[in-house]
Amino acid sequence: MAGEDGKDKVAPRTTEGQRKLDRRDVLMGLSTVPALGLFGYAWRKQNQVKQAAARAAVAPREAAAAGDVREVNVALLGAGAQGQVLTEAMQRIPGLRFRAVCDIWTEYNQRRVVNTLKRYGHEVNGYVDYREMLDKEPAIEAVVIATPDFWHAEHAIACMKAGKHVYCEKEMSNTLEGARNMVLAARETGKLLQIGHQRRSNPRYIHCHDKLLKEANLLGRIVTVNGQWNRAVAADLGAPDRYAIPQATLTQFGFKDMHQFRNWRWYKGLGGGPIVDLGSHQIDIYSWFLGSNPTHVTASGGLLYHDPKTHEWYDTVMVIYDYMTPAGPAKAYYQTQTTNGSQGYFETFMGDQGTLLISESELNNPGSIYRDPNAPAWDAWIQKGYIGAPVIPEAKDEEEGASGAIADVRESAAPDRHKVPVALTDPYHQPHLQNFFDAVRGKARLNCPAEVGYESAVAVLKVNEAIESNTRLAFRPEDFKVGGEA
Amino acid sequence: MSQPDEESGLRIEGRRARDARRHSHEAMHTVFEVYALHPDARYAAQAAEAALALTQRLERDLSRFIANSDISRINRLEAGEATRVSLETLECLVIARHMFEVTDGAFDISIGTGLSSIELDEDALVVRATQPGVRLDLGGIGKGYAVDLMADVLEEWGLRVALVHGGFSSVLALDGPVDGEGWPLTLSDPAAPARVLARLSACQTSIGASGLVKGDHIVDPRTGEPVRGRRAAWVAAPRPATRGQAAADGAPRLAVTAVTDALTTACMVMSVDEITALCARSPGLEAWVLEDHGQDGAGEAGLRHFGGMHSDGPVALQTGDA
Amino acid sequence: MMAETRASHWAMVGITVMRVLVGWHFLYEGLAKLTADSWSAAGFMKQSRGPFAGFFRWLASDPTMLAYSDTITMWGLSIVGACLILGLFTRLASLGGIGFLMLFYLCNPPFIGYFYTIPSEGSYLIVNKNLVELAALVVIFATGSGTFAGIDRIVHGLWVRKPRLARA
Ligand SMILES: NC(=O)c1ccc[n+]([C@@H]2O[C@H](COP(=O)([O-])OP(=O)(O)OC[C@H]3O[C@@H](n4cnc5c(N)ncnc54)[C@H](O)[C@@H]3O)[C@@H](O)[C@H]2O)c1
Numbered sequence: 008m009a010g011e012d013g014k015d016k017v018a019p020r021t022t023e024g025q026r027k028l029d030r031r032d033v034l035m036g037l038s039t040v041p042a043l044g045l046f047g048y049a050w051r052k053q054n055q056v057k058q059a060a061a062r063a064a065v066a067p068r069e070a071a072a073a074g075d076v077r078e079v080n081v082a083l084l085g086a087g088a089q090g091q092v093l094t095e096a097m098q099r100i101p102g103l104r105f106r107a108v109c110d111i112w113t114e115y116n117q118r119r120v121v122n123t124l125k126r127y128g129h130e131v132n133g134y135v136d137y138r139e140m141l142d143k144e145p146a147i148e149a150v151v152i153a154t155p156d157f158w159h160a161e162h163a164i165a166c167m168k169a170g171k172h173v174y175c176e177k178e179m180s181n182t183l184e185g186a187r188n189m190v191l192a193a194r195e196t197g198k199l200l201q202i203g204h205q206r207r208s209n210p211r212y213i214h215c216h217d218k219l220l221k222e223a224n225l226l227g228r229i230v231t232v233n234g235q236w237n238r239a240v241a242a243d244l245g246a247p248d249r250y251a252i253p254q255a256t257l258t259q260f261g262f263k264d265m266h267q268f269r270n271w272r273w274y275k276g277l278g279g280g281p282i283v284d285l286g287s288h289q290i291d292i293y294s295w296f297l298g299s300n301p302t303h304v305t306a307s308g309g310l311l312y313h314d315p316k317t318h319e320w321y322d323t324v325m326v327i328y329d330y331m332t333p334a335g336p337a338k339a340y341y342q343t344q345t346t347n348g349s350q351g352y353f354e355t356f357m358g359d360q361g362t363l364l365i366s367e368s369e370l371n372n373p374g375s376i377y378r379d380p381n382a383p384a385w386d387a388w389i390q391k392g393y394i395g396a397p398v399i400p401e402a403k404d405e406e407e408g409a410s411g412a413i414a415d416v417r418e419s420a421a422p423d424r425h426k427v428p429v430a431l432t433d434p435y436h437q438p439h440l441q442n443f444f445d446a447v448r449g450k451a452r453l454n455c456p457a458e459v460g461y462e463s464a465v466a467v468l469k470v471n472e473a474i475e476s477n478t479r480l481a482f483r484p485e486d487f488k489v490g491g492e493a
Numbered sequence: 494m495s496q497p498d499e500e501s502g503l504r505i506e507g508r509r510a511r512d513a514r515r516h517s518h519e520a521m522h523t524v525f526e527v528y529a530l531h532p533d534a535r536y537a538a539q540a541a542e543a544a545l546a547l548t549q550r551l552e553r554d555l556s557r558f559i560a561n562s563d564i565s566r567i568n569r570l571e572a573g574e575a576t577r578v579s580l581e582t583l584e585c586l587v588i589a590r591h592m593f594e595v596t597d598g599a600f601d602i603s604i605g606t607g608l609s610s611i612e613l614d615e616d617a618l619v620v621r622a623t624q625p626g627v628r629l630d631l632g633g634i635g636k637g638y639a640v641d642l643m644a645d646v647l648e649e650w651g652l653r654v655a656l657v658h659g660g661f662s663s664v665l666a667l668d669g670p671v672d673g674e675g676w677p678l679t680l681s682d683p684a685a686p687a688r689v690l691a692r693l694s695a696c697q698t699s700i701g702a703s704g705l706v707k708g709d710h711i712v713d714p715r716t717g718e719p720v721r722g723r724r725a726a727w728v729a730a731p732r733p734a735t736r737g738q739a740a741a742d743g744a745p746r747l748a749v750t751a752v753t754d755a756l757t758t759a760c761m762v763m764s765v766d767e768i769t770a771l772c773a774r775s776p777g778l779e780a781w782v783l784e785d786h787g788q789d790g791a792g793e794a795g796l797r798h799f800g801g802m803h804s805d806g807p808v809a810l811q812t813g814d815a
Numbered sequence: 816m817m818a819e820t821r822a823s824h825w826a827m828v829g830i831t832v833m834r835v836l837v838g839w840h841f842l843y844e845g846l847a848k849l850t851a852d853s854w855s856a857a858g859f860m861k862q863s864r865g866p867f868a869g870f871f872r873w874l875a876s877d878p879t880m881l882a883y884s885d886t887i888t889m890w891g892l893s894i895v896g897a898c899l900i901l902g903l904f905t906r907l908a909s910l911g912g913i914g915f916l917m918l919f920y921l922c923n924p925p926f927i928g929y930f931y932t933i934p935s936e937g938s939y940l941i942v943n944k945n946l947v948e949l950a951a952l953v954v955i956f957a958t959g960s961g962t963f964a965g966i967d968r969i970v971h972g973l974w975v976r977k978p979r980l981a982r983a
Contacts, residue, residue, distance in 0.1 A: 028972035036969035245539025247650040430560040
């Protein structure tokens with residue numbers, strides 16, 4: 008390439024090496040140095056923007072002022088699967104002192120939780136009858152309830168009447184009447200009643216609601232919602248033979264036999280089936296994010312797969328809700344089935360400017376927002392740290408973690424999926440419990456008080472009714488309110 | 494820690510074993526399975542389901558890929574910060590630290606980032622960091638630990654004839670399918686699974702396996718250098734006599750599969766002398782190392798056997814090419 | 816000393832601008848990788864296609880070689896970039912850059928019938944931007960643009976005492 012026939016057409020250049028450098032040589036020699044300076048400037052600016060975005064994305068940690076937390080005496084009522092999860096999560100909350108555990112399965116769940124709590128340094132007594140516990144443990148200030156749904160109303164109301172604040176697992180109650188009485192009891196006693204829709208306290212959900220939807224309105228007008236919770240077939244729950252509960256105890260507490268005791272969710276009068284068990288979490292989010300309660304519900308469902316002898320509720324449910332949101336009408340679809348776990352659980356909110364895909368899981372679909380090609384650019388929100396920079400789809404066989412493993416000297420065009428940059432770094436139920444105990448100490452307002460739990464119960468329990476009657480059912484606005492009288 | 498457990502070189506063989514009902518579940522990037530023989534199939538399925546459900550719960554505590562796991566929270570600790578962890582996480586960390594000491598650092602859940610800067614407060618169940626930047630990865634012990642806990646659940650349910658494993662890299666055999674005989678297992682060359690190197694009959698025995706597929710490597714945490722010349726390692730140890738309901742009473746568990754799991758990883762990087770000394774120190778421990786004399790799994794491979802001269806070890810039926 | 820092909824003054828100005836732009840790009844690619852949390856060429860090399868796929872996959876699978884290639888790539892790109900901007904050791908830098916681009920091109924060549932999972936912002940058939948940038952570096956190499964506008968000019972003036980080839 009170095010053509011020797013090329014003539015030097017450049018204006019006067021050194022023709023003899025011995026010549027000293029002239030001014031022109033020096034000037035020309037340094038002429039491109041400023042470009043490096045410019046690069047340095049651009050590089051610094053770019054990094055500043057990136058850092059600012061990263062800083063903004065780190066959710067402000069609620070400074071748990073360890074010094075001045077007042078100790079709260081706590082009891083657990085219902086030490087099953089969920090009671091154990093809540094107990095674990097509560098070990099990470101400062102200032103809690105466990106006093107008692109009440110569970111009718113003394114030999115198994117009760118003993119397990121009592122032992123765990125002892126290991127964590129709590130001196131606790133075990134009870135079978137919650138009334139005895141309330142009598143004998145006057146020091147208890149708050150009760151966390153995780154019994155089967157059909158016990159919630161009785162348990163929560165009795166605890167509040169005994170002067171305790173209550174954290175009660177969802178579903179608030181298996182009947183509207185029970186849920187209504189719980190709201191009334193909370194009002195009457197002035198005690199706190201938090202319902203366990205824990206997504207209401209999840210930092211990612213709060214970020215999406217407060218920042219992405221309300222403040223930035225990134226989705227524009229939300230017209231449709233889609234969500235699901237699909238589960239693969241699983242064996243019915245059982246119990247080790249040697250820990251079977253005496254029949255008399257089972258009968259006393261409303262269970263026909265051990266099988267029903269373990270699988271109460273599937274039985275009418277005890278639970279509400281998958282739509283209530285799983286759907287209630289997500290349908291609660293529909294109403295929260297849409298800013299209104301539904302006006303109508305259409306649903307179809309059935310027991311298509313499981314054994315009707317041991318399953319009374321529908322194993323498959325598909326629902327459509329109509330909403331009249333402040334921005335206009337919207338429709339929301341929800342499905343739950345228990346024969347195939349495809350895609351697990353998530354909620355998708357679709358507006359004319361974008362789509363939000365979110366779930367509680369930190370592993371699958373933890374949060375992505377997609378910009379509609381016609382929507383205005385989102386760079387300002389990226390810089391504010393509200394959303395992540397566009398995600399470049401990763402090469403198939405890439406190792407996890409090795410981000411941007413592209414050695415190509417080109418930057419790739421940006422597809423427009425953005426991550427929601429807020430993760431839950433605490434155990435799953437901890438923030439919701441923390442919110443409850445903050446409220447008990449007078450430092451916060453409940454994220455899911457009885458009234459909110461009630462609205463959600465109204466929307467969800469109506470689904471089973473709609474399936475049974477096979478008609479489209481209407482909600483009146485007053486259906487979601489609890490009046491002065493029961 | 495690179496541990497492709499698809500090629501652990503460990504298998505169950507024989508018809509009797511295949512008669513056992515199998516239940517499986519995916520967690521911790523592997524497939525856990527329960528083989529169980531019980532007259533009531535439904536009951537056995539429920540027991541297996543209860544045991545398998547544990548893996549998911551443990552993964553939520555132990556996985557470094559889950560942002561709100563105990564391990565992720567530990568990995569984010571700044572110097573002087575502390576976090577409370579579950580009983581299981583703490584127990585797993587205690588075993589891991591012990592294994593670090595026993596193997597002179599050849600098994601290191603911090604992969605050389607400084608396990609010593611993590612303090613464990615066993616009474617308060619608190620983990621404190623004295624230095625920032627420690628990165629824990631329980632990949633080399635978590636599966637084994639899960640298998641131990643699953644076996645406890647099966648026993649709680651009264652299932653004694655069972656075998657539990659996680660991706661066949663952590664195996665725990667309870668009572669065998671035929672009276673007086675163990676579960677028939679084979680060790681084979683991961684690069685040529687058809688080539689059986691040894692047959693074992695395992696009963697109340699835990700076996701860990703580490704194998705490499707071509708192109709993978711394992712790094713010695715003590716030097717940071719990849720180790721060559723080892724294709725696979727297996728470690729077996731007898732399961733301590735069960736203590737009935739002790740597990741439910743919060744007594745410390747003797748998590749033998751967590752131990753063998755950790756030791757196989759160590760055996761991939763320890764010298765022959767180190768392994769010999771380890772087995773001499775630990776009655777009942779038995780180890781096999783498949784050495785790679787050629788380049789890249791192409792050449793000759795030789796099986797070395799350590800320990801196991803003790804009466805209560807697993808019975809090696811045959812060793813050598815079959 | 817090598818003879819230089821000299822273009823007209825304005826052509827040389829244009830080539831110099833091109834040199835600075837290519838250098839800027841190299842420098843940013845290099846620094847971005849150096850400052851990324853854990854950049855590695857493994858992903859790129861593992862999905863290599865074409866006649867040299869075996870070589871690149873081998874590089875990616877051997878931890879020692881991979882570490883070398885990563886270091887060489889990150890620092891190499893940065894140094895080549897800075898030199899091109901400054902017009903310092905321009906020829907050497909161009910050669911280095913040509914080498915890198917050649918490797919990138921050969922690792923994942925846009926040959927007929929290849930489909931890649933790495934996203935690209937354009938459509939390429941045999942010729943891609945790596946190849947075009949490579950051609951630009953050939954021009955820069957050939958014209959020795961650093962001795963026109965760049966530190967090379969000063970270096971030459973100071974240290975290169977030998978008379979240049981006589982010019983008409
Ligand atoms: N928020 C969530 O994500 C979530 C998840 C799972 C369960 N839950 C809710 O938690 C509650 C419990 O669910 P679970 O899965 O733990 O069920 P479970 O059957 O595992 O546990 C229920 C426990 O309550 C005990 N119990 C039953 N009746 C009692 C009574 N009258 N007095 C005292 N103890 C009694 C049982 O012995 C058992 O230990 C349900 O309301 C469920 O909807 C919420």
